[in-house]
Amino acid sequence: MRLGRQTIRHDQPITIAETFSLAGSYEAKGNFKDYFDLVMKDDEWGCKTFEATEIKMQKTAIEGCLQKCNLTPDAVDCILGGDLINQIVPTAFSARDFDIPFMGLYNACSTFGEAMNLGAMLMQEQFERILCITSSHYATAERQYRFPMELGTQPTPASQWTVTGTGCALLTKESVAGKPRITHSTIGKVKDLGITDANNMGAAMAPAACDTIVTHLKESGRDPAYYDLIITGDMGRLGRDIVHYLCKEEGGYDLDNLNDCGSMIYDVKQKPGQGGSGAGCVSLSFCSYLYKRMIQGELKKILLVPTGALLSKDTPLQGESIPAIAHALAIETEV
Amino acid sequence: MRLGRQTIRHDQPITIAETFSLAGSYEAKGNFKDYFDLVMKDDEWGCKTFEATEIKMQKTAIEGCLQKCNLTPDAVDCILGGDLINQIVPTAFSARDFDIPFMGLYNACSTFGEAMNLGAMLMQEQFERILCITSSHYATAERQYRFPMELGTQPTPASQWTVTGTGCALLTKESVAGKPRITHSTIGKVKDLGITDANNMGAAMAPAACDTIVTHLKESGRDPAYYDLIITGDMGRLGRDIVHYLCKEEGGYDLDNLNDCGSMIYDVKQKPGQGGSGAGCVSLSFCSYLYKRMIQGELKKILLVPTGALLSKDTPLQGESIPAIAHALAIETEV
Numbered sequence: 001m002r003l004g005r006q007t008i009r010h011d012q013p014i015t016i017a018e019t020f021s022l023a024g025s026y027e028a029k030g031n032f033k034d035y036f037d038l039v040m041k042d043d044e045w046g047c048k049t050f051e052a053t054e055i056k057m058q059k060t061a062i063e064g065c066l067q068k069c070n071l072t073p074d075a076v077d078c079i080l081g082g083d084l085i086n087q088i089v090p091t092a093f094s095a096r097d098f099d100i101p102f103m104g105l106y107n108a109c110s111t112f113g114e115a116m117n118l119g120a121m122l123m124q125e126q127f128e129r130i131l132c133i134t135s136s137h138y139a140t141a142e143r144q145y146r147f148p149m150e151l152g153t154q155p156t157p158a159s160q161w162t163v164t165g166t167g168c169a170l171l172t173k174e175s176v177a178g179k180p181r182i183t184h185s186t187i188g189k190v191k192d193l194g195i196t197d198a199n200n201m202g203a204a205m206a207p208a209a210c211d212t213i214v215t216h217l218k219e220s221g222r223d224p225a226y227y228d229l230i231i232t233g234d235m236g237r238l239g240r241d242i243v244h245y246l247c248k249e250e251g252g253y254d255l256d257n258l259n260d261c262g263s264m265i266y267d268v269k270q271k272p273g274q275g276g277s278g279a280g281c282v283s284l285s286f287c288s289y290l291y292k293r294m295i296q297g298e299l300k301k302i303l304l305v306p307t308g309a310l311l312s313k314d315t316p317l318q319g320e321s322i323p324a325i326a327h328a329l330a331i332e333t334e335v
Numbered sequence: 336m337r338l339g340r341q342t343i344r345h346d347q348p349i350t351i352a353e354t355f356s357l358a359g360s361y362e363a364k365g366n367f368k369d370y371f372d373l374v375m376k377d378d379e380w381g382c383k384t385f386e387a388t389e390i391k392m393q394k395t396a397i398e399g400c401l402q403k404c405n406l407t408p409d410a411v412d413c414i415l416g417g418d419l420i421n422q423i424v425p426t427a428f429s430a431r432d433f434d435i436p437f438m439g440l441y442n443a444c445s446t447f448g449e450a451m452n453l454g455a456m457l458m459q460e461q462f463e464r465i466l467c468i469t470s471s472h473y474a475t476a477e478r479q480y481r482f483p484m485e486l487g488t489q490p491t492p493a494s495q496w497t498v499t500g501t502g503c504a505l506l507t508k509e510s511v512a513g514k515p516r517i518t519h520s521t522i523g524k525v526k527d528l529g530i531t532d533a534n535n536m537g538a539a540m541a542p543a544a545c546d547t548i549v550t551h552l553k554e555s556g557r558d559p560a561y562y563d564l565i566i567t568g569d570m571g572r573l574g575r576d577i578v579h580y581l582c583k584e585e586g587g588y589d590l591d592n593l594n595d596c597g598s599m600i601y602d603v604k605q606k607p608g609q610g611g612s613g614a615g616c617v618s619l620s621f622c623s624y625l626y627k628r629m630i631q632g633e634l635k636k637i638l639l640v641p642t643g644a645l646l647s648k649d650t651p652l653q654g655e656s657i658p659a660i661a662h663a664l665a666i667e668t669e670v
Contacts (some may be wrong), residue, residue: 002461005409006410008461011460048653049653051650051653053619053650055395059345074340076524077340081442085647086421086422086647086648086649087419087441087443087645087646087647088441089645089646089647089649089650091654092442092525092645092658092660093645093650093658095460095524095658096525096526096527096658099524100524101340101341101522101523101524102442102522102523102524102525102644103440103442103449103453104440104441104449104658105343105439105440105441105520106422106423106439106440106441107427107438107439114437114438114439118438118457121360121460121461122453122456122457122459124459125346125456125459126336126337126343127455127461146406148372168530187413187437187438188436188437188439189430189434189435189436189437190427190431193429193432193597203424203597217571227382232625245644260562266655288573294508295497303655310422310423310424310427310428310431310439311424312420312421312422312424313420313421314386314424315386315424315428318387319386320428323427323430325437326428
């Protein structure tokens, strides 16, 4: 049932039956280290190119998720996913190895939110099982968006660290006791307030995150305190603080329970700049730390808000500012 | 209702209420010249970069489509779309100028099929009006995927000509007499038979096109002759012939009524190689020639099969073969 222009309350809450999380070795030194299903021993993982590594990461996560559920690929109706690499190569090239229908998505680092929301909407009627997956890799993202790593370029104060990791979630229609369910989806709009610094993604994405959170709360009629945690995708610490400020100024909400996967995933001693970023930041964090804490009953109701900056490496050089988007989904164990 | 693993018959056929087509000047010399809503006088169209031109193209097509329907942006529930440019910049940057929720898609040149199928599925329940759009531009695609145009590189015999154009379609729930409706959707799988020549997209995409067409016919229980036309997105002449051969050899279907937007859009005297290609090829062709012929009653039932090659400029250089995908949708005026 549509509660507003952007928010849907799912007539049938959709179960997140299982997840699989695969992290890089740097991520395995961070705060979520005890929650990962698998850790790569190095950034290459036996592949000749970093792009091939990212393809292998997605493939391994899908296989891992299917294995945990005792399912074969023919039991899955569709893969919905994406990543940051040009033409979403890691996702498309991983999908070719499964005999599963595929729809590729791109909304930058918010793609996991787009996938989970689309999956939950599609499953109201026709589908039984959908896999949602996104990934990122520090080395593929660095060389595509910034500088060759060999150059040893100094990061700027507002910059973030692209997460090497992937998270894959299996959505099912049947409810399973104790498993988190997607109850609401809020589809974001593109927002651009004129930020042009491609090394300050937090500032570029904050207006979109604020707009989606405030819209979700208003359209769902929920108080922020309804949620144990409102958690954005990859704002970083600076971006999270801007979101907190904007939600208060623009929406009148003082969010005590706001946090951010990118701000939480690393130990500050690792010096990841403002924190983690990338399309794998929110999917890895959700499919490991957040999902497992929900299963253990430590978190019962969360609002997950994957955030994305929609630039390419060329658009800042062409004088464009940075549009951004955020999608929100309410995930609850007690419905 | 699901008829098979990949094919859905829509309980509520979804009306294609209106379309808007915007073509480049080269396309306006081709076979569909009498069907375009708007033609650009040159490839720049007053913009400093070709990417900015493609953004303006999408924006103009959305505005044009809304204007034809007498709608304001707030009447639209969602934009579903994509293009070929890295991080789907033309689509995302156009979407920032509309106050409409947005979900970005990427399945290369088959994205228009993905958008229309997703739109039709999402509208079964919650949505009233969805805009589907894809675009391509000869100059943005050439410099991203191949060589700088200034180099004057000779095209190879199997190569195609990227269409400069965009097509935007408005989907609605209410049926309107005489307007085409989407009745069936078939979601494609990624197929890769090992083609490595990035200048022979037709060969790379043919197995995916064949797989989707044969699957659609089998799962829908329809005979090919049910359709006035089975039309792929941008196979080109060589690719179309391979699809015809494969459907006969692999599926047992001798498709007399098979054709291809890329093979039809240009006059052979224009020397477009094997024909048109690009994410705008099928959306421009459908939103002009095919849609208007359906409105005029000259075509009553078509199977539209947008086709896409999922490579990036880097993957052939990294030794990868070319995965491809095709999505099919049945569009009918008499349901």
